[in-house]
Amino acid sequence: MYFTPSAWRGRCGKVQLLLCSRRIEATADLRWRRWCCTVCYVSRIRYLMRLKEDDEACRGALQSGSVLLYHKLAPLLRQTERGIYQLPLLQATDVKGILGKLGKDEELLNTSVLVGCSESEVAQFSLDVGSLEKAAVEEMCGGVFIDLRKAFFLLKGPDAPLVAKGQALIRWHQTHGYCSATGQPTERNQAGSQRVCLKTGATYYPQMAPVVIVLVSDGRRCLLARQSTFPPGMYSALAGFCDMGETTGEALRREVAEEVGLEVESLQYSGSQHWPFPQSSFMVACHATVSPDNAEINLSGAELEDARWFTREEIEESLKRKVPPRNLMGEPGEVWVPPSSAIANKLIREWANQQRKS
Numbered sequence: 001m002y003f004t005p006s007a008w009r010g011r012c013g014k015v016q017l018l019l020c021s022r023r024i025e026a027t028a029d030l031r032w033r034r035w036c037c038t039v040c041y042v043s044r045i046r047y048l049m050r051l052k053e054d055d056e057a058c059r060g061a062l063q064s065g066s067v068l069l070y071h072k073l074a075p076l077l078r079q080t081e082r083g084i085y086q087l088p089l090l091q092a093t094d095v096k097g098i099l100g101k102l103g104k105d106e107e108l109l110n111t112s113v114l115v116g117c118s119e120s121e122v123a124q125f126s127l128d129v130g131s132l133e134k135a136a137v138e139e140m141c142g143g144v145f146i147d148l149r150k151a152f153f154l155l156k157g158p159d160a161p162l163v164a165k166g167q168a169l170i171r172w173h174q175t176h177g178y179c180s181a182t183g184q185p186t187e188r189n190q191a192g193s194q195r196v197c198l199k200t201g202a203t204y205y206p207q208m209a210p211v212v213i214v215l216v217s218d219g220r221r222c223l224l225a226r227q228s229t230f231p232p233g234m235y236s237a238l239a240g241f242c243d244m245g246e247t248t249g250e251a252l253r254r255e256v257a258e259e260v261g262l263e264v265e266s267l268q269y270s271g272s273q274h275w276p277f278p279q280s281s282f283m284v285a286c287h288a289t290v291s292p293d294n295a296e297i298n299l300s301g302a303e304l305e306d307a308r309w310f311t312r313e314e315i316e317e318s319l320k321r322k323v324p325p326r327n328l329m330g331e332p333g334e335v336w337v338p339p340s341s342a343i344a345n346k347l348i349r350e351w352a353n354q355q356r357k358s
């Protein structure tokens with residue numbers, strides 16, 4: 001969307017005034033609209049950059065910003081009358097009110113971390129209120145704190161990555177209070193985008209582990225596998241953590257060889273995703289092909305419980321199954337694949353679409 005009312009209340013100053021005056025006549029002009037969108041995007045990014053660099057500006061932004069709440073890393077969700085889960089963005093003043101009512105110091109608000117900003121450049125923060133009584137906060141906010149493993153899949157659209165990012169940043173701060181070289185305390189900046197060792201000045205940044213995820217095809221079928229820890233019946237694309245010094249292609253070739261004993265011939269990049277489980281990973285997703293003449297699966301034994309080739313028809317059936325199916329005895333039922341918020345789902349859909357076309 002290019003011209004939401006909120007976008008015109010932003011901080012683009014003169015540029016936005018100019019855009020505003022030409023808004024109506026420009027609506028038919030796609031190139032103009034694209035340009036406007038780019039200007040607003042750049043303005044938002046520059047604003048966020050400033051908040052990361054300038055503690056004073058960030059503290060100011062927090063006072064008029066919106067806040068996502070977590071309780072011991074579980075995000076607060078609210079359910080609409082139609083049963084849809086949403087992420088309530090509270091105003092900083094609301095959070096201060098809650099802290100006041102529960103007899104807590106407003107200073108807790110300053111432990112929020114910056115996670116983004118709205119189209120109208122209202123800064124968005126995440127705050128863990130794990131020191132407050134959970135039920136009391138839930139009642140005051142009209143929501144429920146739900147474990148991220150569940151919440152992530154209940155949320156739709158940009159809410160899911162936003163809630164994952166907020167949790168990942170909070171978790172990183174909770175576990176990086178000390179310098180790993182000196183053992184001395186580290187101090188965060190106001191945005192929460194870095195921590196500095198108080199003894200040496202060494203700077204630490206939030207970390208993610210790079211992971212490759214790959215959908216292997218032999219041209220006619222695709223390969224899905226499952227670990228014993230997956231829910232019954234769920235199969236996914238092969239995935240693995242990158243080793244130090246590896247390229248994406250090298251990591252992907254190694255993982256496929258390690259896990260199913262196949263040699264990848266070609267690969268194609270598909271997309272990427274931040275994945276919060278079990279901790280922050282940066283997933284790089286690719287399609288890969290193996291020769292149909294060398295497609296015999298040889299499991300390494302340690303990690304995977306099963307790996308199988310699936311036809312397009314089987315994949316399309318599995319994509320239709322929304323809920324993990326079980327038979328009457330409660331045993332694992334038919335095969336199903338990860339939901340749309342997982343990049344594995346995108347890979348599988350892309351493959352099925354490609355097969356349908358060819």
Ligand SMILES: NC(=O)c1ccc[n+]([C@@H]2O[C@H](COP(=O)([O-])OP(=O)(O)OC[C@H]3O[C@@H](n4cnc5c(N)ncnc54)[C@H](O)[C@@H]3O)[C@@H](O)[C@H]2O)c1
Pocket residue numbers: 209211213236237238239240241273275277278279281283303338341342343344345
């Ligand atoms: N988003 C998706 O669609 C999707 C789908 C499948 C898997 N995943 C994620 O991919 C990740 C990697 O998959 P995997 O478990 O098959 O990896 P893997 O095949 O590399 O095996 C995991 C093992 O790798 C080792 N390891 C090496 N570096 C590690 C690190 N930085 N953190 C943790 N363990 C490390 C550990 O011994 C661990 O037991 C998992 O976190 C999983 O949640 C995401």
Ligand SMILES: [Mg+2]
Pocket residue numbers: 238239240259303
């Ligand atoms: Mg693996």
